[in-house]
Amino acid sequence: MSEYPKLFFTEEHEMLRQSVREFTEKELAPHAEEWEEARVFPNEVFKRMGELGFLGLHYPEEYGGGGGDYFTNIVLVEELSRCRTGGLPMAIMVQVGMATPPILAFGNDEQKQNYLVPAIKGEKIACLGITEPEAGSDVANLSTYAEKVPGGYKVNGNKIFITNGTRADFMTLVARTEKRKGYKGMSLFLVDTNTPGFVVSRKLDKVGMWSSDTAEIFFEDMFIPDSALLGEEGRGFYNIMWELQGERLIGAAGSVAGAKLTLEGAIQYAKERVQFGRPIIKNQAIAHRIADLQARIDAVQALVYLTAWKYDQGEYPVREISSCKLLAAQLSFDVADEAMQIMGGYGYMMEYEVQRAWRDARLSRIGGGTDEIQREIICTTMGFGL
Template identity: 40%
Template sequence: MLDTSYRTAYNEDHEAFRDTVRKVLAEHMEPYIDQHEEEGIVPRDAWKALGEAGMLCPTVKEENGGLGLDFGFNCVIAEELSYLGTSAGFTLQNDITVNYFERLGSEEQKAKYLPGMISGDIITAIAMTEPGAGSDLQGIRTTAIEDGNHLVINGSKTYITNGQNADVVIVVAKTDPSQGAKGTSLVLVEDGTPGFEKGRNLDKIGQHSADTSELFFQDVRVPKTNILGGEGRGFIHLMEELPQERLSIAVTAQGGAQRAFDEAVNFTKDRKAFGRTVFEFQNTKFTLADLKAKLQVGWAHLDWAIKRHLEGKLTTDEASAAKLWHTEMQWECVDAALQLHGGAGYMNEYAIARLWRDARVQRIYGGTSEIMKEVVSRSI
């Protein structure tokens, strides 16, 4: 269990909510993690269970059918999910896609999608990455060309989280290819629309519970009213959401790192070698002491970043620095923790194996560590 007694970002309401989150996850997620990993997807009944508990999209304003809570409640959910060791795609909906709908959506779009997103009846995805365009979003080739009152979408996307489950996808596409980034728009495509096909559930190194898919669009016709936000402002809208997206990843990284550390402590205190516990060896104690110091710094920095974001002050370069530091620290922590498990750490029956696998992509999605350094360097 995460020790939150020294945290500074949260108040009593956040911690009371955390108790609820832990109970819901203990009932609806923890017993089924192995099943989710094997099946490569989290079933809809889990989404609905979280929705009933107020754990989906809690920041949606009351006038839009939500609880109207601050982003700190999202962070509580993200911390507990990552500490539990599940890669379920709830945080994508909570921390990323719902903001696009509520902030940019028309009244009709908000009324159509937000209630279902809150209840778990509607699962969403955002399709940015393409086979030939990852971090360089300006290089996307998917088009949505005007044809009367409709747009005709052609192209493909890959590595899309929630891709198999998604009922509606925010598709990043060029509505005016001649304008480059200025010709990019966000277009809503619903599951079942003719010409829209979901490819295979991709076979990944880790994060097996997260359904991650290829998406294909062949002459997909949608009304122009499916544009989310301003036409030609898609790239700007994406940039506006970067601080929260990258902070969200930093939160999950810190929670995952703490779980790996705790697993290593428990294992080394129980495992015997040469007549004493592995923990009693100086190398073990020094390794764990080094990690504990970094975790202490990490939680303090994370609280600073969360509070700064709640105040509306967290900048893109600050959030990028947070993602960079916390995900790199997470990898250091899970790798060292696995090493301290010895051969057992390489066995999938131990939680550290999954924590190690799942951590690797944290330094890639949401902007690679190399891109994060580039972004931070621009602020110097």
């Protein structure tokens, strides 16, 4: 049961929590080692989660979704964090919370039928193509160019760090449609990955998040039809900035959930590990560290839920979302780092899972906008950003 049952979660949310937890514990967690070693979890997981309705919880019923609110996705990410491998929830969140929300928001009915409906069923895997080798934090500087040609666009360029990129069926792509218009000259597209000229050049090797695949992708004279344009031409930057709000908020919810589990593991260990004739948790130096972390978890959790509630009410709380992302990302890594410290040499061994949490959590301070970029956004909302 959540600690916030009445304020943010209904009985339906708690029933959903129970079924996602059962699924995660029975069908995902037992395979964590195997999928970490394989550096990818099987595509069938998308299919199975689609069958269970977990990939469309917040999407309208007319597209095969569950018609739920934003908190259904929060329940999903919180419970998936129990699967013992961070890459899997990340890949699923790319599918449900990053690559497909722009289709519902900006797509026409044909695009919703061709991409959103199969993504909700788990029949199509989605990826999101924003980052480029020369344009990471500086999204407005991206240079992948979709040149207008008769009947469509000819795309040339390069994307990097693309989650689900080696196996996706389609990409929600951000590209430049006007060379000299800065952030105003960008547009969104839906691209089938089997389009000639869509080239997955390599699968990238990462520090953590091993169960998810990450790709570098090239577009070589790739022709896409006019119908691939998602939303209005020239609105791509604004639309992707909108998308990033949801991505950051759901990422923050996942980070807090992961931090809670990691801290629970450390507490358990500190109660059992005996040095100098007593459990190490009896040392105030350790107990107080745990108390500090718990206090931070409580505070960030409350902020994430409150911000999610505002977002669900249709508000656009940019500053609060960046605060959630910044604080939750730092929290999840700090908890993993302190947990490793509490576990001493055992924490540094591959046979204990805290090393995985430590490696996986490090990404949250980088992906979806770095700590520094979140601070910059907060400054901007306060009137003194760059």
